[in-house]
Amino acid sequence: xxxxxxxxxxxxxVIGGGTGSFTMLSALKKYTTQIAAIVSMADDGGSxxxxxxxxxxxxxxxxxxxxxxxxxxPKIRDLFQYRFDGGTLGGHSFGNVLLSTLEKITGDFSxxxxxxxxxxxxxxxxxxxxxxxxxxxxxxxxxxxxLHGERVIDEEYFKHDPRRAELSLVPTAQVNPMALAAIExxxxxxxxxxxxxxxxxxxxVIDGIGEALKKTTAKTVYVSNLVSKKGQTDxxxxxxxAAEIERFAGTPFLDxxxxxxxxxxxxxxxxxxxxxxxxxxxxSDTLHEQHYQAVGGDxxxxxxxxxxxxxxxxxxxxIRHDADAVAKMIVGLASND
Numbered sequence: 001x002x003x004x005x006x007x008x009x010x011x012x013x014v015i016g017g018g019t020g021s022f023t024m025l026s027a028l029k030k031y032t033t034q035i036a037a038i039v040s041m042a043d044d045g046g047s048x049x050x051x052x053x054x055x056x057x058x059x060x061x062x063x064x065x066x067x068x069x070x071x072x073x074p075k076i077r078d079l080f081q082y083r084f085d086g087g088t089l090g091g092h093s094f095g096n097v098l099l100s101t102l103e104k105i106t107g108d109f110s111x112x113x114x115x116x117x118x119x120x121x122x123x124x125x126x127x128x129x130x131x132x133x134x135x136x137x138x139x140x141x142x143x144x145x146x147l148h149g150e151r152v153i154d155e156e157y158f159k160h161d162p163r164r165a166e167l168s169l170v171p172t173a174q175v176n177p178m179a180l181a182a183i184e185x186x187x188x189x190x191x192x193x194x195x196x197x198x199x200x201x202x203x204x205v206i207d208g209i210g211e212a213l214k215k216t217t218a219k220t221v222y223v224s225n226l227v228s229k230k231g232q233t234d235x236x237x238x239x240x241x242a243a244e245i246e247r248f249a250g251t252p253f254l255d256x257x258x259x260x261x262x263x264x265x266x267x268x269x270x271x272x273x274x275x276x277x278x279x280x281x282x283x284s285d286t287l288h289e290q291h292y293q294a295v296g297g298d299x300x301x302x303x304x305x306x307x308x309x310x311x312x313x314x315x316x317x318x319i320r321h322d323a324d325a326v327a328k329m330i331v332g333l334a335s336n337d
Contacts, residue, residue, distance in 0.1 A: 002125075002178065003181070003185075004036040004125045004127065004178055004181050004182040004185065005034045005036065005125075005182070005185050005186070006033075006034060009032045009033060009034040010031060010032040010034060010187055010188070010331070010334055011032070011034045011036075011185060011186045011187045011188075012028055012031075012032060012034065012035050012036070012186060012187065012188050012189075012190060012330075012334070013035075013036045013037075013038060013182045013183055013186035013188075013189045013190070013218070014028065014035065014036070014037050014038065014189075014190045014192055015038045015189065015190065015191045015192065015200070015203060015204070016038075016039070016040065016191065016192030016193075016194045016199060016200060016203070017039050017040030017043065017062035017065075017066075017194060017199045017200075017202075017203065018040075018043075018061070018062050018065055018194060018195075018199055019065065019194070019320075020192040020193040020194035020199065020223075021037055021039065021062070021065065021066050021069070021192045021194070022065040022066065022068070022069045023069075023192075023193075023301075023320060023321055023323040024190060024192045024193075024223065024321075024323060024326065024327065025037055025066055025069035025070055025124075026069045026323060027323035027324050027326065027327035028190070028327045028330065028331075029069070029070055029123045029124065030324075030327070031327065031331045033123045033124060034124065035070060035123060035124030035125070036124060036125045036126075036127055036178075036182035036186065037066040037069075037070065037124065037125070037126045037127065038127050038129050038179045038182060038183070038203065039062050039063050039066050039126060039127065039128050039129060039203075040062055040129060040199055040200070040202050040203040041058065041059055041062070041063075041128050041129055041130050041131075041132075041134065041173075041202075041203075042059070042134060042135065042136040042150045042169060042198070042202035042203075043059040043061050043062055043150050044059065044135060044136075044149050044150050044151050045150060045151030045154060046061065046091070046151075047061060047083075047091055047092045047093055047096045048060055048061035048062075048096060049151055050091075050092070051092075051096060051097070051100045052133075055100050055104065056133075057099075057100040057103050057104070057109075058103060058109045058128070058131070058133060060095070060096045060099035060100055060103075061093075061096055062199075063099060063113055063126055063128060064080060064093065064095040064096055064099055064116075066126045067080065067095070067113070067116055067117060067120050067122055067126050068080050068081055068095065068120065070120070070122035070123050070124050070126065071120035071121060071122050071123075072120075072121050072122070072123060073120055073121045076119060076120050076121070077120065079094055079095075080093070080094060080095030080098070080116075080120065081093060081094075081095060082094045082095075095116075098116065099112050099113070099116055100112075102115050102116060109128060109131055110128070110131060113126055113128065125178075125182070127176060127178045127179050127182060128176055128179075129173075129175065129176055129179050129203045129206060129209070130169075130173040130174060130175060130176055130206060131174075131176055132169075132171065132173045132174055134169040134170060134171060134173045135148060135149055135150070135169070135170050136148075136149060136150045136153060136167065136168075136169060136170075136198065136202050137167070137168050137169070137170050138153050138162075138165050138166070138167055138197060139165060139166050139168070140160050140164060140165045140166075141164060141165075141166070144160065145159065145160060148170075150198045150202065153197055153198050154195065154197075154198045156231065156232070157230075157231030157232070158231060158232055162196075162197055162232060162233070162244075163240075163243075163244065163247070165197075167197065167201045167202060167205050167248060168205060169202060169205065169206065172207070173206045173207070175206050175207060175208035175209060179209070179212075180208055180209075180212045183209075183212040183213060183216050183218070184212060184215070184216055186216065186218040187218055187219070187334055188218055188219045188220075188221065188330065188333065188334040189213070189216065189218045189219070189220045189221065190221050190222075190223065190330055191204075191220070191221065191222040191223065191245055191254075192223060193223045193224065193225045193226070193321060194225070195229060195232075196225075196229075196232070196233060196241065196244050196245070197232060200245060200248065201244070201248045204245065204248035204249045205248050205249075205250075209249060210248075210249035210250040210251050210253070211251070213249055213251065213253040214249075214251040214253050216253075219255050219256065219333060219334060220253050220254050220255045220256070221254070221255065221256045221257070221258060221330055221333060222241075222242055222245050222254050222256070222257050222258070223258045223299075223321065223326055223330075224238045224241050224242065224257055224258060224259045224260070224280060225241055225280055226260050226277075226279065226280060226299070226300065226319055226320075226321060227272055227275075227277035227278055227279055227280055227319055228277055228278050228280060229276070229277065230275070230276025230277060231276070234278075235281075236280065236281075237280065237281045237282070237283040237286065238257065238259040238280055238281070238282050238283060238287060238294065239257075239283050239286045239287050239290060239294075240283075241280065242254060242257045242290070242292065252291055252292075254291075254292040255292055255293065256292055256293050256294075256295055256333055257287070257290075257292050257293075257294045257295070258295050258296075258297065258299070258326060258329060258330070259280070259282055259287075259294060259295070259296050259297075259299075260279075260280070260296070260297065260298070260299040260300055260321070261282060261296035261297065261298065261299075262298045262299065262300040263279070264279065264300060272319060275319065277319060282296065295329065295333075297325060297326070297329050298322070298325060299321050299322050299325050299326050300321070300322060301320040301321050301322035301323065302320065
């Protein structure tokens with residue numbers, strides 16, 4: 001098994017998938033070359049979903065985003081992110097198609113990721129959390145509702161409290177040993193912001209991940225979401241988000257929770273509301289009682305621009321963290337004894 005890190009530099013493992021990991025990795029790579037991006041593999045929507053269904057490929061989308069974030073080659077980054085705006089490939093990103101092609105050629109998704117890493121000249125390592133072909137399931141204990149598939153769950157307006165639902169992968173996923181090694185060897189582990197039930201949960205519930213997070217000597221940090229997700233986390237506070245992260249992992253593993261204390265302008269707040277999101281409430285009294293340390297900062301970034309070529313993508317939030325401010329805080333925590 002390849003060692004995810006080299007010695008003599010700050011070693012950071014980032015857990016997540018999609019845009020949240022992309023923003024964190026893009027900023028953290030300025031501080032170290034020793035970054036391991038542990039990526040969720042339950043995505044079945046958009047371009048990724050089409051490639052999974054038509055080619056039988058493993059989901060390339062979140063892996064592609066992490067590869068691009070860690071790349072030192074601007075032109076190749078742009079190539080991997082290019083999204084076709086018409087024809088048979090309309091809505092597909094070039095990077096997704098290439099990763100699926102490399103998987104078909106090599107017969108091994110790990111080799112596909114390794115080859116793409118060489119092409120992109122990345123800083124660090126991108127590690128799929130599992131190499132099994134799995135789908136996400138969300139089920140409430142009373143069997144009143146069972147949802148199948150990341151895309152279906154992502155678009156669902158939950159009729160019942162999601163905190164009473166169980167997330168699982170079908171079939172049961174075998175954890176990638178490289179992911180466990182990265183958690184074991186890291187100096188600091190960052191759970192990136194992202195959708196609780198479709199981005200972070202599907203990774204954290206895999207057998208072995210929670211135990212590794214419990215045993216690691218690394219400092220563990222969760223970067224709390226900026227806003228709620230309409231129909232899913234309405235009214236969730238910072239501590240509610242952190243509690244779900246630890247529930248998925250099955251253990252109270254967090255040392256720090258970073259949250260935004262900045263208030264958006266009236267104009268930006270209105271745009272948030274148009275997306276159905278509201279700024280996550282900071283429940284200071286509850287946070288003060290937790291086993292982790294809650295640390296606030298000015299983490300509000302500019303809203304992202306909409307890519308009109310994203311024809312295969314459903315709803316995607318345009319709300320972003322100030323990744324540089326968050327990364328600076330994370331690196332500061334890593335240096336504290």
